[in-house]
Amino acid sequence: MRHFTQSAALAAVIALGLAGSALAQDAVPPGEQPVDPYVQSNANAGAKPMDDTRVFEAFRGKDGLVRIAADTVDRSMADPRIKEIFATTDVPRLKRTLAEQFCYVLGGGCAYSGRDMAAVHKDMGVTNRDMNALIENLQLAMDKEGVPFFAQNKLLAKLAPMQRSVVER
Ligand code: HEM
Numbered sequence: 457m458r459h460f461t462q463s464a465a466l467a468a469v470i471a472l473g474l475a476g477s478a479l480a481q482d483a484v485p486p487g488e489q490p491v492d493p494y495v496q497s498n499a500n501a502g503a504k505p506m507d508d509t510r511v512f513e514a515f516r517g518k519d520g521l522v523r524i525a526a527d528t529v530d531r532s533m534a535d536p537r538i539k540e541i542f543a544t545t546d547v548p549r550l551k552r553t554l555a556e557q558f559c560y561v562l563g564g565g566c567a568y569s570g571r572d573m574a575a576v577h578k579d580m581g582v583t584n585r586d587m588n589a590l591i592e593n594l595q596l597a598m599d600k601e602g603v604p605f606f607a608q609n610k611l612l613a614k615l616a617p618m619q620r621s622v623v624e625r
Pocket of ligand 1: 538541542544545546549550553554557569570571572576577582586587588590615616618619622
């Protein structure tokens with residue numbers, strides 16, 4: 457009996473441990489859908505962070521970037537030029553990871569938890585025109601937030617080289 461109790465307790469501890477690690481790996485933020493497993497890394501953000509924090513401050517920090525990312529996505533989903541591409545998108549996840557990516561590349565000290573640019577946009581068939589439409593929407597979102605042009609241009613310069621990983625045709 458004592459032996460049974462001990463091994464039952466051991467089994468319970470192992471089961472809890474396994475459940476705990478599975479949870480840690482699969483944790484999906486509330487309101488988001490799970491995605492296929494991938495290796496999380498700041499390298500997935502596609503650009504190195506800036507040293508100078510003045511640009512990040514001109515965006516009004518992480519809160520400003522959260523608003524800008526959300527507004528860019530909302531505008532793109534209402535934009536007849538590109539809305540179809542976002543038809544099946546997990547919107548809360550896109551808004552969250554986009555804000556993280558902007559914050560990371562502007563040196564705001566955020567970690568980027570999303571996928572890399574080539575993997576996530578693969579087979580989406582994004583064109584240069586689609587890219588220009590999305591960037592226009594980002595510019596409108598930055599204007600609305602009152603971001604000065606010197607700072608807008610710094611973010612655009614960080615994103616421009618990513619066009620090669622996003623545009624496929
Ligand atoms: C430099 C330009 C771009 C950047 C920095 C960017 C960034 C991102 C990020 C961070 C994600 C989320 C990654 C994740 O879920 O792990 C994402 C997903 C997505 N992007 Fe982009 N993107 C760019 C251009 C575009 C363009 C031009 C389009 C189409 C017009 C587009 C459409 C999408 C869609 C539909 C998703 C969601 C994918 C899904 O639901 O699985 N992106 N992008």
